[in-house]
Amino acid sequence: MKGLVAMNKILKSLIIASTFVSVGANELVDKIEKFKWDNIDVTYIQDDKFPTYNVTIFFADGAIKDGRTKGVTKMMFDLLESGTNRFSLNEIADNLEFYGVSTTSNVTHEFSSYSYSGLAKDVIPTTKKICHIFRDAVYPNQELSKAKKSLIAQRQNLVSNHGELASIAFRSISLKGTPYVSDVRGRLADIKRIKRAYLQSRLKYFRDDVKKKVYITGPRSLLKVKNIITDECGFNAKASFIRRLDTEVKEIKKFNPEKPLIHFVEVPKANQAQVRAGVYIAKKEDPGFENLEFMSQYLGGGFTSILVKELRTKRGLTYSAWATAGMQKDYGRSILSTFTKEETVGQMVQEVVKILKDNSVPTNISMEEIEKVRKAVKGGFAFQFQKPSSFMRQLVSLDNSQVDIKRFLEYTESVDKISQEDVAKTIYAAFPYDKVQIVVLGDKSMKKALSKIGKIKTYSYKNFL
CATH class of the missing domain: 3.30.830.10 (Metalloenzyme, LuxS/M16 peptidase-like)
Known part of the structure; x- marks a missing residue:
């Protein structure tokens, strides 16, 4: 009985929280500002609670057109910080660590994104470094070789990770006949084929051709990164490609549920x-x-x-x-x-x-x-x-x-x-x-x-x- 009373109290508090936060959500919506930085759509929410920021660069394409070698787009983003024409992987890592910067990328079949966050006072040097990486990443063969070796070992070890292997197999089987059947990470044969030139070509495509959006949260002073993003990242101001698919997929045949x-x-x-x-x-x-x-x-x-x-x-x-x-x-x-x-x-x-x-x-x-x-x-x-x-x-x-x-x-x-x-x-x-x-x-x-x-x-x- 005591447990039921406690549970009821929790549920009531959640309902109250939902009511209050829905008001907060509307306040956040009221704070949404939208700009155009050249051809880049920008969404900004001012947040002065902490002196921190979060920037997400959204790309309107993903891994669906990786071609014969799957996994190229994901590896291109994963190894962005592996080296440029001026800095090594270690130098880039040390610089980002000095400013307390966290970075992450996300690649799906339909879209990709790259996010970075840190202290608002450091947003200028950090954004300059991120833009330098996007503009001048070279994907050193030494770092590419290390990454491929690690990924190959991970794929080979799937035989002992039955849960992960089952999910990969399920995706492949359940999405057969659709454009989304491939694993964005690529399979063993794909990983072995990936070359430095493939990654550089893919990065150039995302810089030059793919439509971008930028999402920013933090103090208003962050908006001074405008000229850095538009002028120093190497993004083509005329890039307009947006991935759109309207795929007709063969309907799954029904079976007798007594004999699936x-x-x-x-x-x-x-x-x-x-x-x-x-x-x-x-x-x-x-x-x-x-x-x-x-x-x-x-x-x-x-x-x-x-x-x-x-x-x-x-x-x-x-x-x-x-x-x-x-x-x-x-x-x-x-x-x-x-x-x-x-x-x-x-x-x-x-x-x-x-x-x-x-x-x-x-x-x-x-x-x-x-x-x-x-x-x-x-x-x-x-x-x-x-x-x-x-x-x-x-x-x-x-x-x-x-x-x-x-x-x-x-x-x-x-x-x-x-x-x-x-x-x-x-x-x-x-x-x-x-x-x-x-x-x-x-x-x-x-x-x-x-x-x-x-x-x-x-x-x-x-x-x-």
């Missing part, structure tokens, strides 16, 4: 079965981020989720299970992830399909569960606005997905309207029980049990290294 199609990835001596399930979601079938986030929390968002209750608490088939689904600019995907012992792999697959089928029927979803999820997602939403930099990250994502900021701010109101019918419909859209792509990774001895419950298609783990 199972993609089995064979790994010698695997001591447990890794299970993944999900589908590619076409842009035209987007259920809306509000429904997808709510459904993800309901189905597989933690220890109170339906998957954990059914697979762990009731049946003891696993220690953990989670599921999520989301859209990007031109497509979306869903993934359900869990694992189990060899002896229970058949039962696990059957239970996963049954859970998806049962929860695609509104009357099987309790209103009590809906209300719990409603409170949880509203409370979690509140914490996204604690810092303007966190809000800016959301803004970058929304801009790329072409979601109006007003819709994001109305999220809690939208959540209040989500019904059992909405959840059931979204579960079937993201995890259709009679179409879902099921991947099981394990030792070949598991095939006997799986063949009794479904049709098996076998792959070697080497296909995914």
